[in-house]
Amino acid sequence: MxxxxxxxxxxxxxxxxxxxxxxxxxxxxxxxxxxxxxxxxxxxxxxxxxxxxxxxxxxxxxxxxxxxxxxxxxxxxxxxxxxxxxxxxxxxxxxxxxxxxxxxxxxxxxxxxxxxxxxxxxxxxxxxxxxxxxxxxxxxxxxxxxxxxxxxxxxxxxxxxxxxxxxxxxxxxxxxxxxxxxxxxxxxxxxxxxxxxxxxxxxxxxxxxxxxxxxxxxxxxxxxxxxxxxxxxxxxxxxxxxxxxxxxxxxGDIANYLPAMPRSEPETPAIDAYRSLGAMALIDIDYWEGQSETRIEDYYADLLRHLQDQTAFVALNEQRKPIGYATWSKSALGGGCTLTRQAAPFGDHLALQRALERHLGDMAGMTARHNRSARQEQVAW
Ligand SMILES: [Zn+2]
Structure with a gap:
């Protein structure tokens, strides 16, 4: 072998x-x-x-x-x-x-x-x-x-x-x-x-x-x-x-050229969802972690499912530009979550992690897929 x-x-x-x-x-x-x-x-x-x-x-x-x-x-x-x-x-x-x-x-x-x-x-x-x-x-x-x-x-x-x-x-x-x-x-x-x-x-x-x-x-x-x-x-x-x-x-020196996201509009949630999908696709095109090569219908179905389950999150910087996104799955037993994907193509891993922690509040039991990261700030993942 x-x-x-x-x-x-x-x-x-x-x-x-x-x-x-x-x-x-x-x-x-x-x-x-x-x-x-x-x-x-x-x-x-x-x-x-x-x-x-x-x-x-x-x-x-x-x-x-x-x-x-x-x-x-x-x-x-x-x-x-x-x-x-x-x-x-x-x-x-x-x-x-x-x-x-x-x-x-x-x-x-x-x-x-x-x-x-x-x-x-x-x-x-x-x-x-x-x-x-x-x-x-x-x-x-x-x-x-x-x-x-x-x-x-x-x-x-x-x-x-x-x-x-x-x-x-x-x-x-x-x-x-x-x-x-x-x-x-x-x-x-x-x-x-x-x-x-x-x-x-x-x-x-x-x-x-x-x-x-x-x-x-x-x-x-x-x-x-x-x-x-x-x-x-x-x-x-x-x-x-x-x-x-x-x-x-x-x-981290790569300039983030993505356009700023408009503020979300509570009366049109579908537009927000499409914007999030678009932002995740643009981030994946830059991140090149296989996602940009998966079949478009599989890719779309997977992200749409995460959006519907509320297990996807796009992090924005102060200018509201997308800096990365994460998806996770909820464990069937107990309240734990497992991160299934983290993409931060412009070197903003730490900022994505912090934003995700705020988004998830004090959700316990988050385990990482890439928990062997050599970067100190990612040890928590
Ligand atoms: Zn050689």
Missing amino acids: RDLFSGYLNLHNLDRTLVLDILAAWRAGSVGGIPERMIACAPDQVRISPDIWTQNECLTNLVLPAFEAAIKLPDLWNTIGTETEFSTLATECDGLPHTVDRGPDQPVLIALNWEGSPDDVICLAHEVAHAVQIILSDHKQMPPLAREVCAFLGELLVIAHARTAAPDLYPTLCDVWRRENDDYLGSDIDLLAVALADPQAQYHYRQNYPVARLAAIELFNRGSGEWLRQFFASGRDGMRHIPIEKLANRA
Whole structure:
């Protein structure tokens, strides 16, 4: 049996809501921009690399000096020479380039093909970063998401180093990095969003890439320092170094563009109900938690039932703009309620919670669906 995506989230101590917030922040352009140190590299500067290095020349002239400088490892060349082994991908069965930890008694295996293209330089940087992370972590296995952050950081360190060490190559490397975002922050985000919407979704390795890519950009913008070496050496504790909550909180920077709701009119309750339905649909379109992909008739019937049962609530801010909504089910036994959905696409989770508490008064026994939230203010949920 294959692993479930929910098990993957537990392994990384990741809360679904935070990952959804990170994706919302990315869609709004609050995270994942081109790193400041690479902005000067405009696409029209792209040139083809004038001289093609061998894999070993690229390793010696660019990749290892970049890591040595950033991670402060003076003897990295010797370490890589003795503790890694390179091989090629001979057949299609070998799949994509990869790095394998075969345990402390054997060299780390780096498998890739080399033709000297700028894509190959980025690939070499990525796989060598994996190897450096395995060696510095003393072969204590890092969770996959943290491992990929190291590899993406390695790519960025090498690109930044090329600016002075290989200026002719630098624009093409920037171009490869931007092009690869089409997958890592394109199709891979779709894959991740589908898994986040389905509690029974299967785990797939590519689900690591979007958050890892965004976290690597965030960490790269910090500049180098002792923290970088500590991160690469952190092994099983790798996730402690990933700024998950910081990225998720950027969702709070997203401007709420929804129009203000008119005051309710007691003599026309149906108009109020339609307005609430419309507000919930607009919030779901932004929140992307699967709801915007459900069939419209199922979606409508579900929300209408909640409105009729008075188990739905739209929270407004001071300007009466909708900031989020919640639905719940009443327990058949006793007076308890279970929250079935909370959506706050503009980062207003706390305000939604407070408004909901006021709405429900002192209703006892509220239990949360997402009670594992890593955010302190959501512990009560
Ligand atoms: Zn990788």
